[in-house]
Amino acid sequence: MIPAIALRGVRKHYDDFALHDIGLALPVGQVMGLVGVNGAGKSTLLRVLMGLVRADGGTVEVLGLRLPQEQVAVKRDIGYASDDMRLYRAQPLRWHMDFIRSIYPGWDEAYAQVLLKRFDLRPQQVLGGFSHGQRVKALLLLIFARHPRLLLLDEPTTGLDPVARGEVLDALADVLRDEERSILFSSHNTADIEQVADSVTFLHDGRLLASRDKESFLDGWRRILCRGERTEAVRRLPGLVSVRGSAPLVELKTGAFDASTVPALQALGLCVESVEPMSLEDIFVTTVRGEGNA
Amino acid sequence: MGTDLLLSPHSITPMYVQIVEQVVAKVMSGTWKPGTPLPSIRELAAGSRVSVITVKRAYLELERAGVIVTRQGKGSFVADALDATQALAEGEFQTQMQGLLDAARKLGLGRRQVVERVGQAFDRLTDASPTHTNPERRKP
Numbered sequence: 001m002i003p004a005i006a007l008r009g010v011r012k013h014y015d016d017f018a019l020h021d022i023g024l025a026l027p028v029g030q031v032m033g034l035v036g037v038n039g040a041g042k043s044t045l046l047r048v049l050m051g052l053v054r055a056d057g058g059t060v061e062v063l064g065l066r067l068p069q070e071q072v073a074v075k076r077d078i079g080y081a082s083d084d085m086r087l088y089r090a091q092p093l094r095w096h097m098d099f100i101r102s103i104y105p106g107w108d109e110a111y112a113q114v115l116l117k118r119f120d121l122r123p124q125q126v127l128g129g130f131s132h133g134q135r136v137k138a139l140l141l142l143i144f145a146r147h148p149r150l151l152l153l154d155e156p157t158t159g160l161d162p163v164a165r166g167e168v169l170d171a172l173a174d175v176l177r178d179e180e181r182s183i184l185f186s187s188h189n190t191a192d193i194e195q196v197a198d199s200v201t202f203l204h205d206g207r208l209l210a211s212r213d214k215e216s217f218l219d220g221w222r223r224i225l226c227r228g229e230r231t232e233a234v235r236r237l238p239g240l241v242s243v244r245g246s247a248p249l250v251e252l253k254t255g256a257f258d259a260s261t262v263p264a265l266q267a268l269g270l271c272v273e274s275v276e277p278m279s280l281e282d283i284f285v286t287t288v289r290g291e292g293n294a
Numbered sequence: 295m296g297t298d299l300l301l302s303p304h305s306i307t308p309m310y311v312q313i314v315e316q317v318v319a320k321v322m323s324g325t326w327k328p329g330t331p332l333p334s335i336r337e338l339a340a341g342s343r344v345s346v347i348t349v350k351r352a353y354l355e356l357e358r359a360g361v362i363v364t365r366q367g368k369g370s371f372v373a374d375a376l377d378a379t380q381a382l383a384e385g386e387f388q389t390q391m392q393g394l395l396d397a398a399r400k401l402g403l404g405r406r407q408v409v410e411r412v413g414q415a416f417d418r419l420t421d422a423s424p425t426h427t428n429p430e431r432r433k434p
Contacts, residue, residue, distance in 0.1 A: 029346070173340040174340060176339055177336050177340045195343060197345055214348070
């Protein structure tokens with residue numbers, strides 16, 4: 001099957017920032033979470049996929065079509081949301097809905113009504129009177145009710161209160177029921193990604209650190225507490241990203257955990273006290289700090 | 295049938311394990327009887343707000359444990375009563391044994407000592423209840 005997104009060797013150079021050799025694939029029907037610190041290149045990557053930015057090199061295919069050549073056709077089936085999109089402050093939400101409806105034949109008015117209710121929005125209110133959270137929800141409503149085959153969402157839950165975040169995640173879950181539709185979203189809230197994403201893509205400093213399915217990604221990371229010496233041999237273990245000591249305890253964080261990890265530690269004379277899974281947030285922070293040390 | 299499970303993203307227990315545990319609980323309590331169709335992977339993912347891949351993994355584990363069976367193109371079902379009970383008992387045994395091994399490791403007991411003590415426990419068990427198992431043999 002043709003993937004929803006296929007990037008190969010994508011490069012984009014700016015004076016103060018560059019995307020380097022980005023290659024990733026998002027199969028149809030999946031949700032991919034994009035993780036990275038501010039300035040890692042998440043927004044630039046999304047803009048390349050939307051055809052708003054032209055890559056300097058490499059190939060970009062979205063829904064089986066090459067960008068930028070076929071961007072007009074692609075955009076019909078993409079729903080893109082980002083912070084810098086503006087709605088008309090003087091017009092009510094209903095006016096915006098009718099406007100989108102007149103452009104996109106796929107507009108689903110019944111679903112729009114469901115979303116109005118779920119997002120607790122009043123269609124007759126002008127956008128100027130909306131709070132930040134309401135504006136974000138209004139924008140997502142205008143996109144979701146078109147049933148685009150690919151959603152590109154740049155920080156869709158940032159700045160939302162916990163209740164609104166839950167509403168947005170519910171709407172994302174709705175999209176999942178249809179196996180023809182795919183989502184790529186970036187978020188600072190790693191918990192959102194950990195919860196709903198099928199795969200995780202990790203950007204740092206314009207480079208791809210990892211892009212793989214979430215379950216095996218999380219499985220590869222463990223925080224291990226041991227009793228023993230923090231020797232040089234321990235530090236040199238493959239995959240080890242962080243080693244901290246507070247005698248007699250040693251805390252190890254590894255991104256290459258498997259069945260051989262614990263026996264290897266025991267062979268080095270460490271007594272393993274506990275092996276815990278790590279949250280995406282912990283992995284994220286550990287990785288970025290580890291990069292800094294290297 | 296309620297398809298939504300009660301999952302917590304903040305639990306130390308991984309999401310897929312939570313799904314496995316809750317499906318097992320439903321089967322053990324008889325809420326989901328043998329032959330009951332499970333919710334489709336996408337349905338459960340959307341209803342419980344977890345990712346599709348997480349539910350897929352949970353279903354694979356449940357299948358491997360013999361709690362559910364998956365028929366191509368038809369979906370997953372709770373396995374037949376015997377198979378499911380057997381599988382669950384087997385799973386329980388595995389968990390307990392792992393617990394035993396973990397506890398032994400903390401005490402620094404080696405393989406021989408563990409086997410020895412399990413043997414002794416067996417002996418005590420048969421010493422304590424001979425009248426139930428074989429009342430005739432003890433008679434003088």
